[in-house]
Amino acid sequence: MNREPLQVRGRVLSVDRAGEYHHLTLVAPGVAERTRPGAFVALAVGGETSAMLLRRAFSIYRAKASGVYGDTVEVVFAVHGSGTAWLADRRAADEVDVVGPLGRPFTLPTEPVPCVLVGGGYGSAPLFALAERLRERGCPVHMVLGGATERRLFGVLEARRSAQTVAVTTEDGSAGTTGRVIDVLPEVLARTGAPVVYACGPMGMLRAVAGLAAEHGVWSQCAVEESMACGVGVCMTCVLPVRDDDGLVRMVRSCVEGPVFRGERVLWDAVGTVPAGTVGAPRVGPGR
Ligand SMILES: Cc1cc2nc3c(=O)[nH]c(=O)nc-3n(C[C@H](O)[C@H](O)[C@H](O)COP(=O)(O)OP(=O)(O)OC[C@H]3O[C@@H](n4cnc5c(N)ncnc54)[C@H](O)[C@@H]3O)c2cc1C
Numbered sequence: 265m266n267r268e269p270l271q272v273r274g275r276v277l278s279v280d281r282a283g284e285y286h287h288l289t290l291v292a293p294g295v296a297e298r299t300r301p302g303a304f305v306a307l308a309v310g311g312e313t314s315a316m317l318l319r320r321a322f323s324i325y326r327a328k329a330s331g332v333y334g335d336t337v338e339v340v341f342a343v344h345g346s347g348t349a350w351l352a353d354r355r356a357a358d359e360v361d362v363v364g365p366l367g368r369p370f371t372l373p374t375e376p377v378p379c380v381l382v383g384g385g386y387g388s389a390p391l392f393a394l395a396e397r398l399r400e401r402g403c404p405v406h407m408v409l410g411g412a413t414e415r416r417l418f419g420v421l422e423a424r425r426s427a428q429t430v431a432v433t434t435e436d437g438s439a440g441t442t443g444r445v446i447d448v449l450p451e452v453l454a455r456t457g458a459p460v461v462y463a464c465g466p467m468g469m470l471r472a473v474a475g476l477a478a479e480h481g482v483w484s485q486c487a488v489e490e491s492m493a494c495g496v497g498v499c500m501t502c503v504l505p506v507r508d509d510d511g512l513v514r515m516v517r518s519c520v521e522g523p524v525f526r527g528e529r530v531l532w533d534a535v536g537t538v539p540a541g542t543v544g545a546p547r548v549g550p551g552r
């Protein structure tokens with residue numbers, strides 16, 4: 265199977281509201297068949313004469329090869345700034361230039377072990393395709409979905425269909441348990457005995473999930489959302505500090521070596537910096 269990313273002129277099939285989010289479906293020939301769970305697309309925004317030169321990255325929610333309308337790719341997004349506002353204004357048949365699938369996907373377990381999937385806000389979107397692949401491998405799937413409010417949860421009904429158990433949290437108590445995903449995760453790990461946790465959501469949530477998983481001796485895979493410019497490994501905008509197999513810390517590009525990383529490998533407290541001792545970092549202090 266050829267997994268090389270494509271650049272295609274996508275056509276909008278639909279843009280629907282999903283709580284506080286938008287659910288965009290694009291006809292994008294060839295992208296779906298190359299897509300694995302955890303990959304993302306980079307969408308051009310603003311039209312051909314726009315000054316918004318940088319593509320915007322979005323996790324792939326669903327990718328269907330040869331559906332009724334041809335190959336489709338779906339993303340779920342929050343309006344954040346001018347690029348996502350432009351996307352939210354698209355209508356059926358509008359053109360959106362698509363590059364994808366990009367990035368390294370989630371790694372699947374080799375044994376049919378129970379898995380816990382943790383999604384924060386729209387971060388739950390890429391977990392549904394993962395859940396499907398895990399179920400195909402015989403892995404019991406348990407989901408934990410969290411959001412600040414009920415409207416900032418995504419996919420609760422779908423989760424109830426696709427997972428054996430679902431725990432929901434909201435910070436304001438408008439749905440499920442009042443609190444954050446991290447508050448219910450210890451119970452879910454104990455109840456399911458899962459040896460692996462997959463997570464996608466805000467960096468603070470990923471950091472907490474990775475820390476808790478490590479405390480429980482559980483392997484974690486986290487899909488990060490680091491600011492990106494090129495999306496294809498050229499510009500180094502998206503780097504974050506990651507401990508390598510040899511024990512050394514390197515600044516790693518999340519667009520090509522990620523966005524999925526082993527949770528215990530990321531130096532979460534140092535994201536946004538180049539920590540002392542990082543390979544290639546300038547030495548400071550006496551002796552320079
Ligand atoms: C791998 C990956 C997957 C993502 N998946 C999703 C998703 O599924 N749904 C969703 O709503 N958002 C997702 N994001 C965040 C999304 O890319 C930003 O919200 C979007 O780029 C903001 O663009 P804007 O023009 O609306 O905002 P602006 O603030 O005008 O963006 C300006 C620039 O800042 C960068 N930027 C701003 N906010 C973010 C952010 N939170 N993360 C990364 N870069 C940012 C963008 O690269 C953009 O070029 C993802 C980001 C990455 C890196």
Ligand code: FES
Pocket residue numbers: 491492493494495496497498499500501502503517518519520
């Ligand atoms: S966004 Fe340019 S190297 Fe990752």
